[in-house]
Amino acid sequence: MSATNVGTDHRIDRARITALIPHQGAMCLWDEVLDWDAGAIRLRTTGHRASDNPLRSDGGLRAVHLCEYGAQAMAVHGGLLASAAGGAAPPGVLVALRGVQLHVARIDGLAGDLVCEAERLVAFDSSQQYGFRISHDQVLLAEGRAAVVLQPTTAPEQGRP
Template sequence: MIGRDEIAALIPHQGGMCLWDEVLAWDAGSIRLRAHNHRDSGHPLRSGERLRAVHLCEYGAQAMAVHGGLQASAAGGVAAPGVLVALRGVQLHVARLDDLPGALECEAESLAQAADSQQYAFRITHAGTLLAEGRAAVVLQAPLPPGEGLG
C-alpha cells in the first residue's frame, strides 16, 4: 500500500489539499484509493460547516493526478502538471460528505492518454454505496526545464 507521504511526493497538491490517504491498488489502466479526511472540520474545501458532494469531483481529479504520478515514477520520471478542463456525465448521489462515518474510496480508470492530455472515468463510494461518478479531462502542461521554476 502507498501512503499519504508517498502520494504527496507525486502530486502538486500539498497539505490539506492532498485529498487521498492511501493507494490500495494500481496498474497501467486504473487506480483505487482511500481517504478519511472528509470528516475533518479543517478540510480546505469546506464551506458553511459542510463539505458538499460537488467536491467529490476534486477527489476524482486528484485520483487522476496520483495515477499519472505513479506511472511517471515507475518510468523513472516526474508527471507533468495538469489543468482540469472538463467534467462530463457527473452524477452526485448525496448532498454532502462530512457526515459520512467511514472512508471514501475511489476507482479511476484511464479512458485516453496522450502526451498532452488525459481522460478518466471515476467512481467514489462510501461503505459500498455510490456517492459520485463521472468523467474528467486534463490538459497536461509542459514540464519546466531543470533549474527553471519559482524562486
C-alpha cells in the same frame, strides 16, 4: 484492475502520495493508494470528516467536491505511472467534467472511508481522460469523467524567457 501491478508496492501511504502530486498539506485529499496498475487506481481517505478540510464551506462539505477527489485520483495515478517509468508527471489543468452524477448532497457526515476507483480512458502526451467512481461503504456517491490538459515540462530555449 488487472492482477499485474505496475508498481512494486500495492499500498502507498500519504507521504508518497504527496511526493507525487502538487497538492500538499490538507489539500492532499487521499490517505492511501489501495491498488493500481497501468490503467486504473483505487484510493481511500478519511479526510472528508476533517474539520480543516480546505474544501469545506458553511460548516460542511458538499458532494460536488467529489469531483476534486476524482481529479486528484488522476494526478496520483499519473504520478505513479511517471515514477515507475523513472520520471515525474507533468502538471495538469482540469479542463472538463462530463457525465457527473452526484447521488448525495453532502459528504462531511459520512462515518467511514471514501473509496475512489479511477480508470484511465484516454491518454495522450498532452491530455488525459479518466472515469471515476467514489463510494462510501460500497454505496456509490458520485461518478463521472474528467479531462486534464498536461502542461509542457520542457525548459525554455537558451536566450528565451
